[in-house]
Amino acid sequence: MNKKNELKKGIHWVGGIDWDLRDFHGYLTQRGSTYNAYLVLDKKVVLIDTVKHYLFDEMLDRIREVIDPAKINYILSNHVEMDHSGSIPKILEYAPNASVITSTQGEKGLRRHFKKDWDFHVVKSGDSLNIGRRTLKFVHTPMVHWPDNMVTYVPEEKILFSNDAFGQHIASSERFVDEMGWDIVEEEAAKYYGNIVMPYGDQVQTALKVVSGLDIEMICPSHGLIWRSLIPEIVQRYDQWSKYETEKKAVIVYDSMWGSTKKMAQMLDKGLSDAGVERTLRNLKTNHISDVITDILRSRLVLVGSPTLNNGMLPSVGELLTYLKGLRPRDRVGFAFGSFGWGGQAVGEIKKIFTELKWKVPEKSVNLKFIPEEKELDFVREVGNQLGEYILKQE
């Protein structure tokens, strides 16, 4: 038995490590990921979530190191999405007598995905199930990240199995956050929150109210490293992110055809520097949109630039903004800029998205024809400075 995977006596990590994963439906997962499944040995044996279908054998091997899978009594599905449910059909072949514990929405989703009439044990929010020495307490957390989501708390162990909440896409042979370090894990948790959870801030706030009433020593998410320390810190981050609170930082994101929009981005960068604002400059030719989202999660001020191509934005900028519209970050300050030859529509299109997101737009956009003159670039720098001063004055 791998002692490293025994999180507490009788509670084992039996998940899969996806070292090669680089694309999680459009999210660049440069560190890979894990799908965390957990095995709880008690009078009843419970498997909490499973792994993506192609890592089934890895999960099965890990279960077999601990117990004969035929002894599993319950498969607890906290979430239907297939990175966690994808191996339920196969594990049921090895654990034919197991019931599938899930929420009402979970049952509907699992039936719809797998077209199987499994022995479902449907639980409501607040229900408990005694499995021997321990109790499983179920709390529904709809939309964190799908309608079916729930988390499971084991009071005797003070463990919260939080599924998608508090996860990070990191492939690692380490199991605990403290073994890798806060800086890396927090960065990946922020990226995960920004790209997966951000639209559901209100629902996260509801879930956090429940979590705050629990005595928690360990948070076991369904991706990445496990929290046995730094729990108040990550809960505080989730609180901040789900309230759409930002830091007085800026991100300038742009693409350029012949260098004019890039020059403008550089001048905005200088203006923000003049104002003393911390910022990031992201060229979409070299930066992935999912990394830009991490910057937007943290930044009060978002400056987006595009030249006009065929009466609209460059496709790369359109891709970012389409993605951003779905993720719906609130309470930002927006600024649109760009260059053009004749039509000049891109800047208006960018501003339209800011309006749809209900962002503040304190400065008029800047749209410059062909190659900017020196005095125009000086003006762009001054606009950057003013925007910087504007956010620094805000609460």
Ligand code: FEO
């Ligand atoms: Fe990791 Fe919503 O699944």
